[in-house]
Amino acid sequence: MSQKRILVIAASESSGETGIEADQKVISAHGCDTLTATTALKPRGPRSKLGIFSPPEAFVKNAVEGCLGGGGVGVVKTGYLASTEIVGIVVEALKRYGPRFVVVDPVIARMPLAQEAVLRITTELLPLTTILTLNIAEALWFARSTKLSWDDMPEHPKQSNDEDLDYLIRLTKALHRLGPQYVLLKGGQLPLTANLEVPESDLDKQVVVNVLYNGTDVSLIKTPYFGKGVPQGADYAVAPAIASNLALGDAVPLATQKACRYAEAGVGKGNGQFNYFHSTYTLPFSPGYFIEYLLNRDDVKPVWHAHVHHDFVKRIGDGTLPAESFRNYLVQDYLFLVQFARAKALGAYKTNSIGDISAGAEETLHIQREMSLHLEYCAEFGLSQEDVEEQEEHQACTAYTRYVLDIAHSESWFALQMAFAPCALGYGIIAKRLWDDPETVKEQENPYWKWIQNYVADDYRAAVEAGEAILEKHAVLQSPSQIESLVKIFVHATKMETGFWDMGSE
């Protein structure tokens, strides 16, 4: 699905806390895409006092028209419109291209703006506006700056007990007369009590009421009051979040309610920073590269290395492994594979996908074929199938197989696949390395050559690749915290593999 595109016409603020940069984070967090027309350039911190820089108006015009003329932009969100001319450019472009939604956050109280620009916003931009979002200070600024006569514009109350819910609603209605389809008045500067009354002390301040009005219906969106330390991003995030929700297809009231919830959640536990990505999952790997990521993790790499570079493996390669060790290992591996086949069969039971069921069944059969190699070797050692099956399981064998079977019972189907993973991946990698390594003693010179051949054979390779495909396909569907617990399973199973080699080396 292509991303929904939103044109942001606003100032660039190098702090990233407001302006285009902040809007872009909000919009990205909603899975939408941002196009920009930069109206002003504001440095961070004390340097901002040295001045806000203005890009040439021709640039702003070209950017706005280029973005809207290029098509695919359904929502325009405006922030700081730095000059009368820029307001004119925006108004002209909106009339020409008629985007579906126009979200206006008129940054008029905290950035310098000519009286004429405010007037032009009021008379020309607001009538083209889908939703005007503003806080109380901005609402009052409009009241002071505009030359319009407002019949029902409430006086700014001098006494705090006039600043009640009714006052907020009257203010919202007054602003609606300026022409936008909706007004959202953000009440963060006027927190109320839990019963929406005027608080008598700071302790009583509990609820922030945001008032949404469309000319007929007033709706109140209540959010908790977090005190004075609320990161400013919480306020600025509402408008771009509305723009995103509109782009994604919500009607204005729902888009607005969800935007207020988004902003509320971003305040989080109050470390002073607004969290834009509170509901965004970031997987630590790119799709298709889970295994590469997994094997390079700091908590996996050394454990994995210990398994695939074990001394037992080296001595299979150079043929110096004592026959006795190999025989003991093979017997235990046969017993291991019996239990592994049980786990594979149980895995097949644990899924509703017929593809995954039959893959599980295939793997079970594949284990049976792998076991015939073990029996061939054992015959050479004078051991029959019955002899092998009579042997007692070594603890390393019991530990590994019952761990996997326990995952099979207590965890998800995919967790079980992660418990299987070190087995196939490891033997695939080990055998290929031994096969390619010029140091490896080959053919008849090496009593274990058949073993190496078995794990580089086409059918084993195909089984490994099928397992890899399963990991890649399902890893991208997990949450980041699930990935962490899955990795732990993989690490533990890998250690069990190493334990198996250790046992063989005894």
Ligand SMILES: Cc1ncc(CO)c(N)n1
């Ligand atoms: C212990 C162990 N791990 C992996 C394999 C590969 O199937 C095996 N045969 N035995």
